[in-house]
Amino acid sequence: MPPAPGATLATKALPLWLAELLARRLFGSLAGERVLSSTFFPLYKVYWRLRGAGLAAAWGFKDTLWQDNPWQDTLRQQGATQEQDVEVEVGADKAAAAPPAGALAETVLRVTSGRYLSVSEIKAELPREERAAFRQEYLDDLVRRGSLRFMAAVGPGESGDIECRRCGSRRRIAFSWCARCAIACPECPECRDMGRMRGCDALYTAAEPPAPPAFRQDTTLAATPAAPSGVTLVTPLQPELPFALSKAQAQAAGELAAASAARQSPVLVWAACGAGKTEVAFHAVARELESGGRVLVTAPRRDVVIDLYHRLEAAFPGCRIGGLWGGGRFLPAAGPSPQLIVATTHQAMRLSASFSLVILDECDAFPYNVTPMLQRTIARLSEGGVFIQMTATPALSTRRQVAASGRIIYIPARHHGHPLPVPSLHLDRSLASWPGGGVEAGAGGEVGRWGGRGGSSREGAAGDTGQVPKVLAEVIGETLAGGGRLLVFVPTRAMVAPVARSLQQNFNIEVAGVHSASPERDLVREKLRSRELALVVCTTIFERGLTFPGVDVAVLFADNEAVFDRATLVQIAGRPGRTTAFPEGRVYFIAARKSRSMLGAVEDIRYLNRLAGERKLLL
Numbered sequence: 237m238p239p240a241p242g243a244t245l246a247t248k249a250l251p252l253w254l255a256e257l258l259a260r261r262l263f264g265s266l267a268g269e270r271v272l273s274s275t276f277f278p279l280y281k282v283y284w285r286l287r288g289a290g291l292a293a294a295w296g297f298k299d300t301l302w303q304d305n306p307w308q309d310t311l312r313q314q315g316a317t318q319e320q321d322v323e324v325e326v327g328a329d330k331a332a333a334a335p336p337a338g339a340l341a342e343t344v345l346r347v348t349s350g351r352y353l354s355v356s357e358i359k360a361e362l363p364r365e366e367r368a369a370f371r372q373e374y375l376d377d378l379v380r381r382g383s384l385r386f387m388a389a390v391g392p393g394e395s396g397d398i399e400c401r402r403c404g405s406r407r408r409i410a411f412s413w414c415a416r417c418a419i420a421c422p423e424c425p426e427c428r429d430m431g432r433m434r435g436c437d438a439l440y441t442a443a444e445p446p447a448p449p450a451f452r453q454d455t456t457l458a459a460t461p462a463a464p465s466g467v468t469l470v471t472p473l474q475p476e477l478p479f480a481l482s483k484a485q486a487q488a489a490g491e492l493a494a495a496s497a498a499r500q501s502p503v504l505v506w507a508a509c510g511a512g513k514t515e516v517a518f519h520a521v522a523r524e525l526e527s528g529g530r531v532l533v534t535a536p537r538r539d540v541v542i543d544l545y546h547r548l549e550a551a552f553p554g555c556r557i558g559g560l561w562g563g564g565r566f567l568p569a570a571g572p573s574p575q576l577i578v579a580t581t582h583q584a585m586r587l588s589a590s591f592s593l594v595i596l597d598e599c600d601a602f603p604y605n606v607t608p609m610l611q612r613t614i615a616r617l618s619e620g621g622v623f624i625q626m627t628a629t630p631a632l633s634t635r636r637q638v639a640a641s642g643r644i645i646y647i648p649a650r651h652h653g654h655p656l657p658v659p660s661l662h663l664d665r666s667l668a669s670w671p672g673g674g675v676e677a678g679a680g681g682e683v684g685r686w687g688g689r690g691g692s693s694r695e696g697a698a699g700d701t702g703q704v705p706k707v708l709a710e711v712i713g714e715t716l717a718g719g720g721r722l723l724v725f726v727p728t729r730a731m732v733a734p735v736a737r738s739l740q741q742n743f744n745i746e747v748a749g750v751h752s753a754s755p756e757r758d759l760v761r762e763k764l765r766s767r768e769l770a771l772v773v774c775t776t777i778f779e780r781g782l783t784f785p786g787v788d789v790a791v792l793f794a795d796n797e798a799v800f801d802r803a804t805l806v807q808i809a810g811r812p813g814r815t816t817a818f819p820e821g822r823v824y825f826i827a828a829r830k831s832r833s834m835l836g837a838v839e840d841i842r843y844l845n846r847l848a849g850e851r852k853l854l855l
């Protein structure tokens with residue numbers, strides 16, 4: 237095999253992606269490999285285009301390539317005969333720049349270790365004083381010395397098609413005029429929000445660092461007369477957990493560690509909402525660490541990742557853990573790259589290494605458009621390893637895929653042994669004519685019967701008193717009469733205020749309304765926790781991750797499937813009954829009709845309850 241182009245090719249006049257394409261073409265045929273069938277466009281066209289643009293078509297190879305290259309002579313001849321019009325420059329490509337100061341070189345190699353970073357990303361990670369001294373030539377120098385590798389951010393893939401090296405996208409690569417190169421350069425629109433990258437931009441990575449030693453917790457006993465050099469007890473690595481695993485968790489943890497040891501992949505951990513899925517994977521992590529594997533734990537949301545980082549740090553004291561998330565990162569200062577990395581999925585896309593175990597937590601908490609990008613990234617990072625995804629609401633497609641090729645592991649019961657509250661359906665056809673329901677679902681602008689737009693001058697004016705659908709009034713009346721508290725989910729932000737106002741007028745108690753843009757969001761959350769509020773109207777902002785002891789939930793217009801899909805309804809239904817003090821709760825789906833999502837959510841919840849019963853996990 238010829239050396240990878242990115243490792244050895246240095247370009248002068250050609251944009252990096254084009255140089256890689258040419259080199260691949262040249263090496264490919266010289267090495268007797270299949271000539272690439274779908275090369276982007278034939279070489280002569282490239283040449284004429286370059287000449288037309290007034291660019292010298294020359295590229296140089298690093299001298300090391302010539303020294304190591306078994307086809308040296310052939311290459312020299314071919315360069316002159318096969319592509320006669322292209323001038324091949326042989327020899328060192330550049331006079332050596334002054335080498336960077338030792339500390340700076342070390343920092344550059346540390347931040348690029350196991351990751352692909354652009355020049356600006358490298359610069360952004362340098363300490364302030366080193367950033368001022370940084371020069372692009374330093375990277376070239378590190379490349380020349382073989383400690384740094386680089387490649388085009390967008391360039392030819394295995395098949396010869398142009399692909400994005402960051403997100404792996406192939407389909408949507410677009411060519412547009414590049415002022416720097418004076419030709420059209422390829423660019424990936426899919427991952428543009430991570431920073432714009434063209435085919436002429438380079439991604440750098442430190443040459444593969446030595447593999448980290450396996451993390452163990454063997455105990456060395458002091459020397460005794462019988463064993464003068466001391467005795468090392470080989471103990472299996474045990475994660476230190478702040479609480480004992482429940483029966484359901486312990487079962488799943490054992491199954492998961494066994495599946496991972498048997499290299500079963502992919503694995504889906506399907507947990508009941510509030511059953512505690514994260515720690516269940518820690519035993520599988522322990523087995524992987526002590527056998528010398530590399531582990532990546534990733535989740536989409538930054539707050540979840542930071543929380544995971546601290547939990548893993550507590551569970552594996554003394555283990556070197558790398559943490560990568562936007563706005564803050566903890567990379568060990570020196571030594572081999574960490575064996576365990578916790579990263580947001582955004583940061584994980586910049587990782588170059590492959591991992592023997594990849595755990596994706598909250599895998600459903602993604603905007604849909606990110607999913608293909610995520611799947612490609614995970615496939616790349618976990619190649620040949622085990623991939624575990626954990627969620628309370630697996631998509632049907634994920635279930636089918638994992639059931640066919642991998643394994644599903646369940647955590648069907650919460651720690652207190654009470655079943656999940658099953659939503660009760662409250663149907664009323666007349667809801668379809670309410671603003672926000674039925675035909676107007678999702679519009680959100682019209683509030684009509686809910687009590688007008690409000691405003692202090694009109695507050696309480698005649699005819700402005702809002703109404704409340706009968707079926708909702710019944711649910712609220714029942715809850716309040718029993719001394720309970722209720723979270724009412726509505727489909728749109730525009731509905732929050734009018735619905736809250738109507739409820740306040742009709743029930744004569746304080747009603748708070750919150751959505752993602754509400755300034756009083758945190759205050760309402762606190763008041764709910766401290767039981768100061770009995771009735772809150774909200775959007776799906778409170779859907780996941782939060783625990784409000786003793787609160788029931790109602791979903792108004794639950795048949796609005798654009799907002800309340802199956803996963804969202806399961807998450808909402810998973811709010812009540814999470815604590816030992818309030819292990820039960822009520823969930824009401826209020827709608828004009830039964831939607832597929834409503835029925836699906838009820839089916840999923842019943843399924844987990846049945847499983848929990850069969851496994852004798854319920855009280």
Ligand SMILES: [Zn+2]
Pocket residue numbers: 400401402403404405424425426427428
């Ligand atoms: Zn991309």
Ligand SMILES: [Zn+2]
Pocket residue numbers: 251414415416417418421434435436
């Ligand atoms: Zn360019």
